[in-house]
Every structure is written in C-alpha cells, then in structure tokens.
Amino acid sequence: MSPAQRTAPYDVAAQLGLTVAKLEGIQGTDPGDAFNGVWIVWTSDGDRVVLRRYHVLRTRQDLLFEAKVVARLAARGWSVPTTVAGPIEYGERLWAATRFVEGTARHEETPEQRAERGAVLAQLHADLQGVEDPQREGFFQGCDLVAMGNFQGWDLGVTALREIRPDLADRADRAMAGGQQLVAERNLLGLPQTVVHGDFAEWNVHFDPLGVIDFDLAHQDSRSWEFVVARVHRSPELLTSYQQKATELGIPLSEQEIAAIEPLERIFRINMVMAELWNGRHNGQFNLQEIEHQLTRTGW
Numbered sequence: 001m002s003p004a005q006r007t008a009p010y011d012v013a014a015q016l017g018l019t020v021a022k023l024e025g026i027q028g029t030d031p032g033d034a035f036n037g038v039w040i041v042w043t044s045d046g047d048r049v050v051l052r053r054y055h056v057l058r059t060r061q062d063l064l065f066e067a068k069v070v071a072r073l074a075a076r077g078w079s080v081p082t083t084v085a086g087p088i089e090y091g092e093r094l095w096a097a098t099r100f101v102e103g104t105a106r107h108e109e110t111p112e113q114r115a116e117r118g119a120v121l122a123q124l125h126a127d128l129q130g131v132e133d134p135q136r137e138g139f140f141q142g143c144d145l146v147a148m149g150n151f152q153g154w155d156l157g158v159t160a161l162r163e164i165r166p167d168l169a170d171r172a173d174r175a176m177a178g179g180q181q182l183v184a185e186r187n188l189l190g191l192p193q194t195v196v197h198g199d200f201a202e203w204n205v206h207f208d209p210l211g212v213i214d215f216d217l218a219h220q221d222s223r224s225w226e227f228v229v230a231r232v233h234r235s236p237e238l239l240t241s242y243q244q245k246a247t248e249l250g251i252p253l254s255e256q257e258i259a260a261i262e263p264l265e266r267i268f269r270i271n272m273v274m275a276e277l278w279n280g281r282h283n284g285q286f287n288l289q290e291i292e293h294q295l296t297r298t299g300w
C-alpha cells in the first residue's frame with residue numbers, strides 16, 4: 001500500500017472529526033481510481049461509520065439529492081446510510097462519513113428471498129412518494145440515450161474503440177440507433193416518474209436486521225427502470241411480490257409499466273456499453289470482452 005493510500009483516509013477522517021481506532025479498506029482504495037472508494041472506520045468511542053470517497057463525477061449539488069432521499073427514508077424508520085459528517089473536498093474529490101448499516105446481504109437468494117426483496121422495494125417506493133425534487137444533477141432517465149450519451153461521451157468512446165475494434169464500434173453504433181428508435185416507438189421516456197434507488201440488487205439490501213445501502217444512483221426515473229437494474233430478469237419473484245405489496249399500498253404497477261420492462265432491459269445493455277466506453281477512455285484500456293457481451297445482449 002502506497003503512502004497516499006495509507007494517509008488519505010486518515011487525513012479525511014480527522015477533518016471530518018472522527019477519531020480512528022481502526023480503518024479497513026473495502027473497495028476502490030487506490031487513490032487514482034475514478035470510482036467510489038469505501039472504508040469502514042471504527043472510532044475510538046466504539047462506533048462504526050463508513051468513509052466514502054465519491055465518484056469523480058459527483059458534485060456537492062448532486063450529493064444533496066442523495067442525502068435528502070436517505071434522510072426521508074430514515075425519518076420513516078428505515079436503516080439507511082445517513083450522513084454523519086461532510087461532504088468535504090480532499091485531493092480534488094468529495095468525501096463524507098455515513099452511518100454503518102447493520103445486517104447482511106444475500107448474494108445467493110432463494111425464490112422466497114427474492115420475493116421478500118420485492119416487497120421491500122414496494123415499501124421503499126411508497127415511502128418515497130411525494131418527493132418532488134428536480135432530477136438529480138448529472139443524472140437522466142436510464143432510457144434517455146441521447147442525454148446520457150452526450151454526458152458520458154458516447155461518440156468519443158466509440159471513436160476510440162474504432163481504432164482497435166472497428167467491428168465492435170459498428171455494432172455499438174447500430175445498438176445506439178436501434179435503442180433510440182425503440183425508446184421512441186414504445187414512448188419509454190413517457191413512463192411515470194418517481195425517485196428510484198437505482199441499484200436495488202441483492203447486494204444492496206441487508207436483512208437481519210433490514211437495511212438498504214448504496215443510494216449512489218438514486219434519481220428520478222421509472223419504476224420499470226428500477227426493476228431492470230434490480231435484475232428482475234433473474235428474479236421473477238421480485239416483480240410478483242412487488243405487485244402484491246404495491247397493490248396493498250395503493251401504488252400498483254400499471255400495464256404500461258410492466259410492458260416497458262422487457263424493452264428497457266435491452267436499453268440497459270446499451271447503458272452498460274456506455275459505461276465500459278467511459279471506463280476505457282479514463283482507464284486507458286477497454287474491456288473488449290464485456291463490451292462484446294453487452295452488445296450481444298442488446299439484440300442489435
């Protein structure tokens with residue numbers, strides 16, 4: 001571990017008013033990493049908090065949206081990573097300390113556990129009803145391929161990809177054109193909007209006790225998109241249980257929202273390609289296998 005890796009989280013913790021008894025890096029601890037970094041901090045008074053170094057694209061205004069969503073849920077009794085201190089800027093990145101959420105994620109769910117996650121998601125959406133904030137800064141609907149492509153530099157990524165794999169670049173262009181046509185034909189941008197978690201996968205939901213973590217992608221979008229990102233294609237019980245619970249709560253999915261899930265799954269794959277192109281441009285190396293895999297799943 002380099003000196004910068006050792007000292008940065010300790011320096012930030014001190015600036016945030018935390019007295020560190022023990023610190024453990026969990027992910028993204030390389031100071032040159034553009035993505036989120038996470039450390040668990042045991043403080044001298046026996047508490048545990050999570051020290052976060054945010055993605056290079058995050059802004060203070062952007063983080064206000066996340067903090068407001070999390071605070072709203074906490075006020076309704078949810079165990080979520082509310083802000084303990086920060087954010088502050090250190091090393092040209094934003095850092096903050098958030099609450100440590102107890103419980104354990106289920107990385108290999110049974111059908112019953114997938115259904116339980118669906119019911120939890122329905123309650124989460126119900127408790128986020130009425131949040132009328134404008135779209136989170138730097139975020140767009142997942143199916144707004146034009147806006148997302150402009151923000152993440154799709155054309156630059158495809159141009160760079162073309163230098164090493166022109167065949168994949170051609171497929172990427174076809175996928176983007178096909179995706180935009182599908183969005184228009186199915187009016188996917190016209191789906192009802194709400195605040196979504198943005199990554200309600202099994203690894204972000206804790207049980208015994210119940211808690212939800214990682215609101216890093218929370219934004220205004222459709223519930224249909226939420227299901228796609230929650231990997232409903234491999235968790236069909238999630239949707240069935242969600243609809244049962246949502247109906248009890250008075251927020252059932254419409255036929256339009258359910259029908260949108262399948263085409264949005266194809267759009268999601270274009271988003272994954274987009275992310276790989278951004279990563280490749282910033283890391284200096286494309287994951288060609290993953291790009292090809294995601295392009296194949298688009299169907300274009």
